[in-house]
Amino acid sequence: MGKLFSHLASYRRECILAPLFKLLEAVLELFVPLVVASIIDTGIATGNSPYVVRMVLVLFALALTGLAVSVTAQYFSAKAASLFARDAKKALFEHIETFSLADCEKIGLPTLINRMTGDMNQVQSGVNMTLRLLLRSPFVVLGAAIMAFIVDARAALVFAVAIPVLAIIVYLIMRVTVPRFRAVQGDVDELLSQTRENYKGARVIRAFNLQDKERESFHGRADRLFSRQISAAGLSALTNPLTSLVVNLGIIVLIWYGGVRVDAGSLSQGAVVALFNYMSQILVELIKLASLIQTMTRALASARRVGAIFDMTSSMEDGTRMDSPCDGPAIEFSHVGFSYNKTGGKVLEDISFTLERGQTLGIIGATGSGKSTIAALMARLYDVDEGEVRILGCPIKSYRLQYLHDNVTLVLQKARLFRGTILDNLKLADSQATMDEVKRALSDAQALDFVLDKGFEAPVETGGRNFSGGQRQRLSIARALVHGGQILILDDSFSALDYKTDSLVRGALAKRKDITKVIISQRSSSVMSADRIILLDNGRIAAMGTHAELMATSPIYREIHYTQFEKEDADV
Numbered sequence: 001m002g003k004l005f006s007h008l009a010s011y012r013r014e015c016i017l018a019p020l021f022k023l024l025e026a027v028l029e030l031f032v033p034l035v036v037a038s039i040i041d042t043g044i045a046t047g048n049s050p051y052v053v054r055m056v057l058v059l060f061a062l063a064l065t066g067l068a069v070s071v072t073a074q075y076f077s078a079k080a081a082s083l084f085a086r087d088a089k090k091a092l093f094e095h096i097e098t099f100s101l102a103d104c105e106k107i108g109l110p111t112l113i114n115r116m117t118g119d120m121n122q123v124q125s126g127v128n129m130t131l132r133l134l135l136r137s138p139f140v141v142l143g144a145a146i147m148a149f150i151v152d153a154r155a156a157l158v159f160a161v162a163i164p165v166l167a168i169i170v171y172l173i174m175r176v177t178v179p180r181f182r183a184v185q186g187d188v189d190e191l192l193s194q195t196r197e198n199y200k201g202a203r204v205i206r207a208f209n210l211q212d213k214e215r216e217s218f219h220g221r222a223d224r225l226f227s228r229q230i231s232a233a234g235l236s237a238l239t240n241p242l243t244s245l246v247v248n249l250g251i252i253v254l255i256w257y258g259g260v261r262v263d264a265g266s267l268s269q270g271a272v273v274a275l276f277n278y279m280s281q282i283l284v285e286l287i288k289l290a291s292l293i294q295t296m297t298r299a300l301a302s303a304r305r306v307g308a309i310f311d312m313t314s315s316m317e318d319g320t321r322m323d324s325p326c327d328g329p330a331i332e333f334s335h336v337g338f339s340y341n342k343t344g345g346k347v348l349e350d351i352s353f354t355l356e357r358g359q360t361l362g363i364i365g366a367t368g369s370g371k372s373t374i375a376a377l378m379a380r381l382y383d384v385d386e387g388e389v390r391i392l393g394c395p396i397k398s399y400r401l402q403y404l405h406d407n408v409t410l411v412l413q414k415a416r417l418f419r420g421t422i423l424d425n426l427k428l429a430d431s432q433a434t435m436d437e438v439k440r441a442l443s444d445a446q447a448l449d450f451v452l453d454k455g456f457e458a459p460v461e462t463g464g465r466n467f468s469g470g471q472r473q474r475l476s477i478a479r480a481l482v483h484g485g486q487i488l489i490l491d492d493s494f495s496a497l498d499y500k501t502d503s504l505v506r507g508a509l510a511k512r513k514d515i516t517k518v519i520i521s522q523r524s525s526s527v528m529s530a531d532r533i534i535l536l537d538n539g540r541i542a543a544m545g546t547h548a549e550l551m552a553t554s555p556i557y558r559e560i561h562y563t564q565f566e567k568e569d570a571d572v
Helices: 002-044 049-097 101-107 109-133 136-151 157-200 202-207 211-237 239-264 269-311 371-378 401-407 422-426 435-444 448-454 469-483 499-510 547-553 555-571
Strands: 331-338 348-355 360-365 386-391 408-411 487-491 516-520 532-537 540-545
Touching: 002 049, 002 109, 002 136, 002 269, 049 109, 049 269, 101 109, 109 136, 109 157, 109 269, 136 157, 136 269, 157 202, 157 211, 157 239, 157 269, 202 211, 211 239, 211 269, 239 269, 331 371, 348 371, 348 386, 348 532, 348 540, 360 371, 371 386, 371 408, 371 487, 371 516, 401 408, 408 469, 422 435, 422 469, 435 448, 435 469, 435 499, 469 487, 469 499, 532 547, 532 555, 540 547, 540 555, 547 555
Parallel strands: 360 516, 360 532, 408 487, 487 516
Antiparallel strands: 331 348, 331 386, 532 540
């Protein structure tokens, strides 16, 4: 948690002034019972009305000063907590951005979102209340006890017994509730994960009539979360009644003992009232402290969870190289092996090939053969387990990720557009791109016509859901062309395009001789014009060569090709 709370260091002034003003407020409150006692013993008992008026004015002065001091303390504590939360969220977001794709998949997107939102909000509330009450409440409790001993040492023995009992109660409840609140936050993660999964897979769930099953699963998780919240909150809620019980028992003893002493003439009535007020102050502060403990237990549990993210380091070490040599092949795989689960089977095994600059590589194969994995390795979304990948003449691990991603552009099959306008999405990676460059990219991606119809400022909803699948893919291809780079990887990015549009896009890309292109597809028509085609089968290279060579030597490739072309003929 050190990295998390290090962001408070920038606001030392606020973190110091907030509790100091609260302590000043507490000091003013501790003088109030003494003033009241003097009004009773010196003013009312002797009939000295001017003295009573002066002391009442003193009480007004203490109240107004206390109000001003309290508002000032609230301002500094709220400012420190909100600025701390802002800086911590920024740092957390930047830290998460350094994680590799494998790291994010391991942690889980719902968990990361919950850390950024719910957990950080809990931490902010905890910091705010801690600055206001962590020193003030114990100070008032101890100060009230000390003032009670000043008023009457024998009667104040009640305080000496009550305060340790109260401290033990608070400690035991906090010790039990902290782990329970931590478990509650874990259940929130699981519930958020299922909610997100159901939202994204709503069509599949309805198509298979799984609504009742998913509803029962959700209700089960929600009931478990409810039970744990009730258990944790119930134990935490015991703080108030238990502390009230102890304090009220102390008040009963105090009034009884004080009455006996007053009747005997060894204690004044004002002193009894002052002792009663000090015991009441302790009760009020303990109620505040109980609320603080509940907030702190949640905040500490959340802080540990956020701190665990800060303590994580990316499994992918960044390189240092920010340039590439002019010679050497564009892409080179040398005996590459890879698996997503290190204890499971290999997704790729002994993959070796070379692609020269300016050439086009086609990769084809059945679903699950490893095509997309090769694309991810080329863009270094993952690191290989065996062998080596070289990009633009150098080992891929030697490059700074920023430089690598500037030169290797990956277009995924599932096109992702962002909320905004069409132009915002097209200039997402290059805000300085000119309109001529944007229009050329749209023309090559066969998207210029419908963009001109809609307008460059046409709104794009989250995920691009107000566009068809083919439109999203064409806009994604255009965005990649605007971004530029020496290598363009199209991972089944023509799957939603008809054959004619597919052919037109490939023809336009072929004219861009300065770009090395990798086309991954399940259509033989999409890769047949490539300089080299790799046929993958169960993570291995089953055959490699040109379209003509593979038609002559590979039965698997011929089967794929004829099956698809028979279908195309039938469609025609």
